[in-house]
Amino acid sequence: MEKQRYERPILKKLEMGMPGKFGVAANLPPTTHIDGISVDSLVETYGSPVFILSEKTIRSVFKRAKKAFTTRYPKVQFAWSYKTNYLNAVCRIYHQEGSWAEVVSGFEYDKAIANGVQGQHIIFNGPDKSAIYLEKAIRNDSILHIDHLDELYTIIELTEKLAKKPKVAIRVNMDTGIQPMWDRFGFNYENGQAWDALNKIMHSGKLDLVGLHTHIGTFIMSPQAYGVAAQKLADLAIGIRQKYNHTIKYIDMGGGFASANTLKGFYYPGSDTNPTFDDYAEAITSALLNTQFTPDNLPLLILETGRALIDEAGYLLGTVIANKRLSTGKRTTIVDIGINLLFTSFWYEHKLTPARHYSQYTEATTVYGPLCMNIDVIRENVNLPLLNKGDHFVIHHVGAYNMTQWMQFITLRPKIVLIDQDGTAHVIRENETMDNVMNMEHLPAHLK
Amino acid sequence: MKLKENIAISDSGYLFNPSTGESFVLNPLGMEVLQFVKKGKSFEEISKEVLTRYSVDSITFEKDYQDFIHQLRQYLLIGSDE
Ligand SMILES: Cc1ncc(COP(=O)(O)O)c(C=O)c1O
Numbered sequence: 106m107e108k109q110r111y112e113r114p115i116l117k118k119l120e121m122g123m124p125g126k127f128g129v130a131a132n133l134p135p136t137t138h139i140d141g142i143s144v145d146s147l148v149e150t151y152g153s154p155v156f157i158l159s160e161k162t163i164r165s166v167f168k169r170a171k172k173a174f175t176t177r178y179p180k181v182q183f184a185w186s187y188k189t190n191y192l193n194a195v196c197r198i199y200h201q202e203g204s205w206a207e208v209v210s211g212f213e214y215d216k217a218i219a220n221g222v223q224g225q226h227i228i229f230n231g232p233d234k235s236a237i238y239l240e241k242a243i244r245n246d247s248i249l250h251i252d253h254l255d256e257l258y259t260i261i262e263l264t265e266k267l268a269k270k271p272k273v274a275i276r277v278n279m280d281t282g283i284q285p286m287w288d289r290f291g292f293n294y295e296n297g298q299a300w301d302a303l304n305k306i307m308h309s310g311k312l313d314l315v316g317l318h319t320h321i322g323t324f325i326m327s328p329q330a331y332g333v334a335a336q337k338l339a340d341l342a343i344g345i346r347q348k349y350n351h352t353i354k355y356i357d358m359g360g361g362f363a364s365a366n367t368l369k370g371f372y373y374p375g376s377d378t379n380p381t382f383d384d385y386a387e388a389i390t391s392a393l394l395n396t397q398f399t400p401d402n403l404p405l406l407i408l409e410t411g412r413a414l415i416d417e418a419g420y421l422l423g424t425v426i427a428n429k430r431l432s433t434g435k436r437t438t439i440v441d442i443g444i445n446l447l448f449t450s451f452w453y454e455h456k457l458t459p460a461r462h463y464s465q466y467t468e469a470t471t472v473y474g475p476l477c478m479n480i481d482v483i484r485e486n487v488n489l490p491l492l493n494k495g496d497h498f499v500i501h502h503v504g505a506y507n508m509t510q511w512m513q514f515i516t517l518r519p520k521i522v523l524i525d526q527d528g529t530a531h532v533i534r535e536n537e538t539m540d541n542v543m544n545m546e547h548l549p550a551h552l553k
Numbered sequence: 554m555k556l557k558e559n560i561a562i563s564d565s566g567y568l569f570n571p572s573t574g575e576s577f578v579l580n581p582l583g584m585e586v587l588q589f590v591k592k593g594k595s596f597e598e599i600s601k602e603v604l605t606r607y608s609v610d611s612i613t614f615e616k617d618y619q620d621f622i623h624q625l626r627q628y629l630l631i632g633s634d635e
Contacts, residue, residue: 108605108606108607108608109606109607109608110607110608111582111607111608111609111613111614112580112581112582113582113613113617113620113621114579114580114582114583114585114586114587114617114618114621115579115580115583115621115624116568116577116578116579116583116587116621116624116625116628116630117577117578117579118575118576118577118628119575119576119577119578428620430620430623434624434627464580464581466578466580491580493613494613
């Protein structure tokens with residue numbers, strides 16, 4: 106006789122009255138397959154944990170975002186924010202879709218060049234551009250987004266040596282009615298710093314002012330804040346035309362759109378309540394269209410969207426190490442994914458689903474990583490079916506920042522696998538090995 | 554180890570403790586194990602029964618059984634060992 110599938114005996118107290126905070130969507134359907142490949146076989150082939158990226162999702166989300174803007178505004182250009190996920194395979198998908206590159210370091214700049222991006226399609230942001238890289242970028246005709254006056258003077262100095270007119274924009278920070286206000290990058294709009302920098306650029310006669318840039322923050326839940334920001338940049342552009350008879354070619358609204366993740370402390374799932382690309386597009390494009398730009402003078406709209414484009418395409422697969430009960434009676438599950446791989450669990454209640462079907466019985470559980478540190482918590486409180494040791498599960502919407510900000514800490518970093526549009530899996534980054542780590546160390550003679 | 558006498562268990566897996574007014578729900582194996590406990594079966598007898606019918610190893614079941622009994626005790630559904 107075949108044995109029945111085992112599910113551990115449980116007893117669950119029924120709480121009367123208010124539906125529990127964790128009563129919403131208790132029984133999530135399992136994620137048995139990703140783009141046609143079973144989760145169990147992915148883990149078997151590539152190990153656990155493992156990051157999986159869906160090329161199909163990357164491309165379809167991109168097309169959705171692009172459509173939201175191009176149906177409302179005639180000139181739109183995306184620039185892939187490298188820091189969000191700079192795996193070469195990922196960057197090349199976005200470049201194939203027509204994205205430029207947005208970089209914030211020499212390392213990222215070189216990566217964009219290596220990925221075949223033309224110099225004039227690289228936007229160089231950030232407060233730390235060394236003179237060497239400024240020179241390289243100017244020679245390549247890349248666009249420099251100036252962050253502070255010291256940088257402005259360095260660029261003016263370089264023009265003497267290079268006999269070139271660098272293409273520049275300034276980064277502007279401003280009050281858009283939301284907190285926190287990111288005022289440490291760029292020049293402030295309200296106190297006149299922005300105009301001061303623009304005047305210096307125009308009077309120098311040595312720089313080609315091509316654009317205006319802002320990045321008002323990240324995971325911004327208010328589309329209206331973008332409307333305010335777009336209007337303030339448009340005011341500057343119109344002011345420059347009036348004062349200098351100079352036309353700004355583009356307005357760059359930066360990144361910051363919310364992805365479908367659920368921020369900690371929010372009751373409803375982010376996939377249901379966060380603003381959509383259409384919401385952001387509506388706010389930004391109506392602000393631009395409602396200014397004094399004439400139709401033939403509308404600036405190009407550049408977007409450096411990061412997390413909202415890639416989060417959904419990323420999955421992290423893992424395995425249950427053990428189940429345990431705390432002294433309070435609280436159920437806990439220890440898994441092989443820690444905050445060293447999933448640092449976004451500090452911000453999000455990441456959606457976590459089992460990899461196979463279970464009965465309808467669930468238990469409120471805390472999910473801990475394997476790191477032997479108190480802060481290593483993946484989910485504070487989540488209703489999970491009765492997972493056994495060795496069972497697999499899937500963490501969703503992990504495509505942004507985790508694959509760049511992960512740490513080699515306590516464990517080695519796992520493989521990253523891309524499933525292409527035909528459903529074929531490709532390892533796009535190997536797992537780290539002991540050798541990788543040891544080879545970077547040197548032992549002084551007296552310790553050998 | 555004995556289940557408290559006045560506790561009501563329905564066939565569908567609901568359990569009611571009249572002395573505290575608390576209700577509980579059991580999953581199918583929880584229900585089975587509770588019935589065995591009620592009949593006064595020992596862990597060895599219960600384990601043998603479960604291992605022949607379910608795909609589980611004895612170590613896993615023993616651990617889960619202890620956890621389950623611990624829960625019953627915590628909710629005062631069984632008396633502490635006499
Ligand atoms: C200048 C700039 N552009 C774009 C981004 C991408 O932001 P997000 O991932 O929030 O869309 C960032 C991220 O910090 C940034 O600093």
